[in-house]
Amino acid sequence: MNTKAANSGSGQTQSGRPARLSLADWMPKIVMAPTVLVTLVCIYGYMIWTAVLSFTGSRMLPSYNFVGFEQYERLFNNDRWMVALTNLGIFGGLFIAICLFLGVILAIFLDQKIRAEGAIRTIYLYPMAISFIVTGTAWKWLLNPTNGLEKMMIDFGFVNFKFDWLINPDMVVYCLVIAAVWQASGFVMALFLAGLRGVDGDLIKAAHLDGASTFTTYRRIILPSLKPVFFSALVVLSHIAIKSFDLVAALTNGGPGYASDLPANFMYTYTFTRSQIGLGSASAMVMLGCVLAILVPYLYSELRGKRHE
Amino acid sequence: GEVEVLHWWTSGGEAAAINVLKEQMVEADHTWKDFAVAGGGGESAMTVLKSRAISGNPPSAAQIKGPTIQEWGDLGFLTNLDDVAKAGEWDVILPQVISDVMKYDGHYVAAPVNVHRVNWMWANPEVFRKSGASIPTSWEQFIVEAKKIKAAGFTPLAHGGQNWQDATLFEAIALSKGARFYSSAFIGLSDTALRSQDMIDVFDTFKQMREFVDPGFSGRDWNIATSMVINGDAAMQIMGDWAKGEFTAAGKKAGVDYVCYPAPGTSGAFTFNIDSLAMFKVEGKDKQAAQKDLARLILEPKFQETFNLNKGSIPVRLNMPRDKFDTCAHASMDSFLASSTTGDLVPSMAHGMAVNSMVQGAIFDVVTNFFNDESMTSEEAVDKLARAVKASM
Amino acid sequence: MNKHAIARKTSGLDKVLRVALYTVLIVVAAFYLMPFIVMLLTSLKDVEEIRTGTLLSLPGALHFDSWAKAWSSACTGSSCGGISPYFMNSFQIVIPAVIISTLLGAINGYVISLWKFRGSDLFFAAMLVGCFIPFQVILLPMAQTLGWLGIANTTSGLVFVHVVYGVAFTTLFFRNFYQSIPGELVKAARLDGAGFFTIFYRIILPVSTPIIVVTVIWQFTQIWNDFLFGVAFSGFDTQPVTVALNNLVNTSFGGKEYNVDMAAAIIAALPTLAVYVFAGKYFVRGLTAGAVKG
């Protein structure tokens, strides 16, 4: 007897079984097939292709003159790249943390039988609706020290109010955080709200009887059962974080100097504007590598833990 | 046949100008497919172009300029326009600096649309009057006058903190060291020029400009900066002649409400920026015919006039009637002719006419970072510049 | 059905908390609204007011002409039809792409959480990793692929691209939602003689409303607002509205008409907003509550 199959847990199909499988048994695999195919080609295929390019001297269009690790060397000798990587760390960390926090809090607040829930929910969510191509302009105005918030507050009489992050190379990355949080936290809220709406009411009753306050009930009972939602939110947020291209382009265009550059912008600029596809590919690979280094362990633990539940 | 034209002339005036071309094409029984992609000085359009080219479906014509034309030529995507050029006597009507850029391997592959002068300074005389300053003609004087203006409560220099604007300012300062220096540094990319004392001086002056811009300059679009001059908030702006469109749109009159001067210390020189449409190899006789017609029409005086009137630039053709153009344009035309003989006609580094995009990007990075980093010294900057340029060659 | 601790006769403390809660919600709402208000105010001013006024100053008179212009007469390139013609393009891309990717995601999620087969979890992980590939790097190979498939620069091509790069997310959402559905439900249905699709359609989909809402919101927004793919893979006559909007906003010269820009932005966002408002209603409470022991 096949002991592997024996240990494979509570799978409900008879994978790896002797014949006599009907079409129905193949159904799950059949319906997954298109996704598998495009994933293999359009994600992994291209990823490999990019990896290959990162070892070439490709400039404007892909070419296959291999140059070894030269592009990587250039990359790590590039000040701008290091700035971009550091920014990604700061920006990504803050952005994800704040969005998760705000998203959870707002979802919980909205779950308290709020009057006008629909209206408030829409207000929190709408930033997702508007493309950053334009809201970037609005934010640029708002954060601009000469005619934005700072001016408004000064007009209101707070003469010493100072808010010049947008032009301060050390602080500009936080402007990105503000705008990105503004845009994405509503969606996180929606994710959590959907999760909250699926929790079994009896559980909450049980927790109340156990003496848990509403706060504790959320913290210990409801939110832990929303672990998969956290997971979704995290993936979505990291995705947004490492791809915050529009945001940077619209809000700071990398400036002042290149103080607010992020790897996505770096990559785009080098690949397309500066015709250095080789270097751009190398930066993409490094970006991917960083993300995977953080993500894969988490993914692993997350997906493993689910086995027998 | 049909022509598909990829370009980033999307604003009202440009669109009107492009429409002229479109109408002429339609009259010649062609179909005009307008593929406009604005943004980032054509960055997006370049991306699109690459994607189209790689998918085997390039447009008939695309707005490409300067050395990039050569790169596309290298890749073998461009078509030969020699017959059109011959018929239209392009070699005759075009100054050689321009026709050189339009050729790949000795053959015409692109049609030029206009010539911009980049080293302009736009000033609001009202502000100068109020602050008791006079228009500077050298950077030393600029600093003196700017201090007066600042003391009077105005912003001396309207500027937008985007890398190409920084570079525009920077190249104007560099040009004041002479066209030769400029050429060896930004065209020849000579290490000695890049590391020279002159370059250090240029950086010094450049850094001083930081004092004369207002705190909100970061990331500002150039036309907002222009409107600061228009509104009388700021005294001057160093910007190409496209800025004129802003003044015109605001109903201001050249010589009255605003004045145009060459950037300090560069009066004899001319940094040019030429827009052009490169023609791609396409399948089908019809399409090819239409493409040729398009090339021909671009050089026709009618289009040249309309387009350049709208854009603030000057026609690429020599000997065009100039009566419809304003004083600044006249000055530009004169300077263009004069400088082309003295060797003071140089391509703009900031606008991608001098070097390929890799080197340009490397220079941008150093320049813009220097301008925004208070702690970096000019010596460091020069060193960085030289190294960055070398690394990207 | 009420799930939470019951509307009690409010005590003093409860009232205070309630007031605090609403205060927080409203303050936060204000933060979210601010950029929009700026945009809205700007869109209603005329160019002169924008030049001279401050951000939050009210327009002297309401100018709706910028809206009209943005909609039907603003020029992008040589066509001066505003952004309205591009709306159709966007819809033609978004609707099929959202439907297909949501459906695929739902089915994939269903398989991965309720019909596990060997390797399905691994594949899911692989797919997630795929989410993190920067989209910029796939532009060129994808362009080539689309060329081969013969759908370069067509609406179908764009739909294809959006589905390919959206399905990882939709799968993620559904899979994680379905994790909490008791396996017994599927077992019961299988015994009842329902097949793979019937179970999906009759048992699973009806309880998926909240996650469908979330997924549709996500996909609709992502695709509607997408610029990169839209610009890179569209033809001149299939450009989505974001490209038009971008063209409108990023004028390289000539007076910037912020009022028109802002109006156009708001108009371009209207379909997405409509989806939010409409779909939001379906965040229903506790659908699975009480059905299963344990």
Next chain:
Amino acid sequence: MANLVIDNVKKRYGNTEVLKGINISIKAGEFLILVGPSGCGKSTLMNSIAGLEDVTEGRILIADNDVTYTSPKDRDIAMVFQSYALYPNMTVGQNISFGLEMRKVPKTEREIEVNRVADMLQISHLLDRKPAQLSGGQRQRVAMGRALARRPQLYLFDEPLSNLDAKLRVEMRTEIKKLHKKLGTTIVYVTHDQIEAMTLADRIAVMKDGEVQQLGTPQEIYDNPANLFVAGFMGSPAMNFIPTKVVEQDGVPMLELATSTSVALPFPKPEALKDYVGKTVLLGLRPEMITEPQPHKEGQPFVTTTDVEVEVTEPMGADTMILTRVNDAEINCRSNPMYPADAGSIIKMMFDTSKAVVFDQESGRRLDL
């Protein structure tokens, strides 16, 4: 330990009135068992006591405090839910200790307590599992453990043993009884198991359609059902109801029984039948009161032996049920498995009416109270 007063509690879901004015009051330390047919409102009442459902009308007092609008967590109640409601993300151990943690019991004490409870419920080996990895009965025991780990004022148990095997159930029952003896906590307990009800309860409340039919000690309920419903509901197999004509013999009303022969049964409270002479009443007689002739009972006052025809026999282990027909009603009799009773044969059975009850045929009203 606290008393509990349920004062005219009503509960409506939309248009359905699920509780129609419940009045029950329990002394501190009392063990009340709720019984009643499925859907009669037992769980709803439990939920209302716990504060998990709003009551539509009425008041609930615990330890003399009106808690009608108090939040559940301030009522100091522990409950076992019929649907278990285990926290799916926590292990068994965490599920059990959660309530203690909420009451700020220190960790070491919690652990001791969890182990104690787990031992008692025989789930010690499962402490690290998640609920999804348990069998039905194991889940139910965890649910039980969650309540038992705490020392509340009031325990609410909603069918806490229904998924356990008989043996375990007896053990658990004993544990609960011990616990109750030891702690004296007031308990409200829903069960369908009659033995549970009879052995555990201080008092039993029989509910039907959202109303309390009778509230009394187990023996009262069993021997003295207030009405036909209670009589029929309690006891398994159920009480036999035999329509009998009241006949007068020597001036004493008797109950006429027609099997193969006709016989008149005496009744302990003949005066209750006075008004019914000549009419038909329902005679209620529990199966154990109709047995094979038992020599030691012979000659006792209310014992009558007569012939019946066996329709079916059902061996049940300790006893055999004999189905027969009397006055055209099917009745169950309980006999020794050894007593020969083949289907179709005519056998002698002994009717003991000393504990018989009679009801009005129409209203179901008990006549002999």
Next chain:
Amino acid sequence: MANLVIDNVKKRYGNTEVLKGINISIKAGEFLILVGPSGCGKSTLMNSIAGLEDVTEGRILIADNDVTYTSPKDRDIAMVFQSYALYPNMTVGQNISFGLEMRKVPKTEREIEVNRVADMLQISHLLDRKPAQLSGGQRQRVAMGRALARRPQLYLFDEPLSNLDAKLRVEMRTEIKKLHKKLGTTIVYVTHDQIEAMTLADRIAVMKDGEVQQLGTPQEIYDNPANLFVAGFMGSPAMNFIPTKVVEQDGVPMLELATSTSVALPFPKPEALKDYVGKTVLLGLRPEMITEPQPHKEGQPFVTTTDVEVEVTEPMGADTMILTRVNDAEINCRSNPMYPADAGSIIKMMFDTSKAVVFDQESGRRLDL
């Protein structure tokens, strides 16, 4: 109607072996009841039969076809889940008719069927409700209805009546029995209710820790338990186990009982005790075999009357349990409620050893088989 063969079925979850080689074969139309302590693997076995869990090893045959790898829906089985597994989004009516719909039964027929089942289960008034709006017992009946609406080859019922009140349970039991008689469908049924087991089953399989301990008719299991576990498991209250020394009287091995006096009990199969003379064995005696002295039994061969001291009495309605102590073991006796037995008093009790069984004290092996 189909036979069912379970051939050496094993099931592991990770490292825990939940089924350790189950062998059961059932004839077509047979009614098998599975009993066993909580967590012994009953539900897992049911799931395996239905094909809802992969078996790790072994084969399952339905109607002589190997279905081990057949998909559940092709096995033609209807099942009631212990956890109900109602479709939350469907009304009760839709829940019941879903299976029929899947089998392409036309709408009108479905409706008739749903109504029939609902009537039988007394849930007709609930047909339009969603599961969340039902009481526990109502949900269970819907789960039942879902299975009963179909006419499969094989029914699997996992504790289908556990949440119903005694009265309803009796009714449902009868319905199931009728159904079984009428349709003759093979049924596998899990229950903890001994009466259910005894009255419904053709055969009973007693499981423990993933193994079948005994498979036999109810009477066999009750009277002739294969080992100590089965003996102790079946019957409520459980069989009494009394450690007794085997003594020889007149060459016949007898069992020595020490209460207030000492007495030797005769044993029907004395030869089984031969090897144990002088040693101690476990005597198994069901409570109903230890009763108040019953005159009609007096003098029968294996009846012995002796004095015992009453420790506790437990009235249970029809009978009273008397707790006493014999050979230092606590034992339950079943007596007539009328028999005077006050705690602490010494009373006479009659021990009937005609059905007694004996076990090896260590191994639990039955000695007299």
